[in-house]
Amino acid sequence: METIVCIVQTEGDGSLAKAALEAVACAKELAAGLTAQFAVGLLGETVQPGADALANCGASAFFAVSGAAFAQARYATDAAAVTALAKAAGATIVLGAATSRLARVMPGAATRLGGVSDASVTAVAAAGGKPVVTRWYYRQRMFAELTRDARPWVVTIAPGCFAAYAGAGGSAAVTGVTPELAAGGARTTVTRIISPSGEQQTIRPDAKLLFVAGAGWTKKQSDGAAHAGEAEKLILNFLNKSKASLGTSKSLIDLSGEGQQVMSFLTHMHQVGQTGATPRHPKGLATCCHGEEPHVVGWRFIGERRAVNLDANCGWAQGKADVLYVADAFKVMAKVIELMG
Numbered sequence: 001m002e003t004i005v006c007i008v009q010t011e012g013d014g015s016l017a018k019a020a021l022e023a024v025a026c027a028k029e030l031a032a033g034l035t036a037q038f039a040v041g042l043l044g045e046t047v048q049p050g051a052d053a054l055a056n057c058g059a060s061a062f063f064a065v066s067g068a069a070f071a072q073a074r075y076a077t078d079a080a081a082v083t084a085l086a087k088a089a090g091a092t093i094v095l096g097a098a099t100s101r102l103a104r105v106m107p108g109a110a111t112r113l114g115g116v117s118d119a120s121v122t123a124v125a126a127a128g129g130k131p132v133v134t135r136w137y138y139r140q141r142m143f144a145e146l147t148r149d150a151r152p153w154v155v156t157i158a159p160g161c162f163a164a165y166a167g168a169g170g171s172a173a174v175t176g177v178t179p180e181l182a183a184g185g186a187r188t189t190v191t192r193i194i195s196p197s198g199e200q201q202t203i204r205p206d207a208k209l210l211f212v213a214g215a216g217w218t219k220k221q222s223d224g225a226a227h228a229g230e231a232e233k234l235i236l237n238f239l240n241k242s243k244a245s246l247g248t249s250k251s252l253i254d255l256s257g258e259g260q261q262v263m264s265f266l267t268h269m270h271q272v273g274q275t276g277a278t279p280r281h282p283k284g285l286a287t288c289c290h291g292e293e294p295h296v297v298g299w300r301f302i303g304e305r306r307a308v309n310l311d312a313n314c315g316w317a318q319g320k321a322d323v324l325y326v327a328d329a330f331k332v333m334a335k336v337i338e339l340m341g
């Protein structure tokens, strides 16, 4: 019989972010499939609000590592906390969201527990009473369903793959757990977090739309001149109005390395594709992007794909988009912005 623990990190106010609630939904699903119980292991400075939000989620128990030392991500304290929570729950399967905080410590916790680990799992199932996880390989070109006999099995869940748990809250009884910390284990201190403002931050994982700007925005247009300045204004204007997440192609990113005029707000973090990101959004709109396979492979998890391209034979037309508008993206986006008011 498997015993599952779902590790959830709490936010500064003790609440749970979407990725944590998705991991809880995953734990529920796996527990139901295996006819097993699952516990919740909370990690953060304040944990009671998060535990109360999950009071009716069906968890058999709530364990928590809390206090000022666990307010911020720090490898030594977080790895010790996950290890202690898994031990307290007697877990054979340890689940947690693949957030930047948990993804970097879960494999370490697996080693400390003498177990095994798999990262960025996108689905779970029970087959013949055994847990099975799905992982994508070779930049989302193929997936495998795999199971393991070794325990504990520590698994991180890719965000955006499960509908976030949204049950009614209540009052949860939480058992405190004290992790074993090596001497000096808490010596690393986060002195400050530097992050761009909401307007400057153009990578928005929870946005309904992914807007991709390709290299065509910087190319010579029908008048024989490039209009990168105008392109920049159109793209930023649309992003501000739509709150879409911004992605780009490798070509546009590489142009900066070649000393050409590029858009100041694009970084390597925006690159979508084989050597870039694989974001998850319900819809995607590619503009001035050719839709070549190494780029489109990053669209694997985009629900509905549309593209605007002057070329009726571009990659998007080869079965890669649901809708291709053969049109000038400068004109299309100016009209869209006008219609948005």
Ligand SMILES: Cc1cc2nc3c(=O)[nH]c(=O)nc-3n(C[C@H](O)[C@H](O)[C@H](O)COP(=O)(O)OP(=O)(O)OC[C@H]3O[C@@H](n4cnc5c(N)ncnc54)[C@H](O)[C@@H]3O)c2cc1C
Pocket (backbone or CB within 6 Å): 213, 214, 215, 216, 217, 219, 221, 248, 249, 250, 251, 252, 271, 272, 273, 274, 275, 276, 277, 287, 288, 289, 290, 291, 292, 293, 294, 295, 298, 308, 309, 310, 311, 314, 327, 328, 329, 330
């Ligand atoms: C090993 C490897 C890994 C790679 N990894 C990635 C990756 O991770 N991500 C990635 O993106 N690429 C990747 N590539 C590169 C990829 O193959 C393409 O070269 C790249 O995606 C092309 O970028 P693009 O479509 O923006 O530019 P281009 O190919 O230059 O296309 C520009 C498009 O803009 C259109 N256009 C121009 N003006 C307008 C206008 N006014 N209105 C509408 N359309 C217009 C043109 O018709 C053209 O189709 C990789 C390649 C290799 C070999």
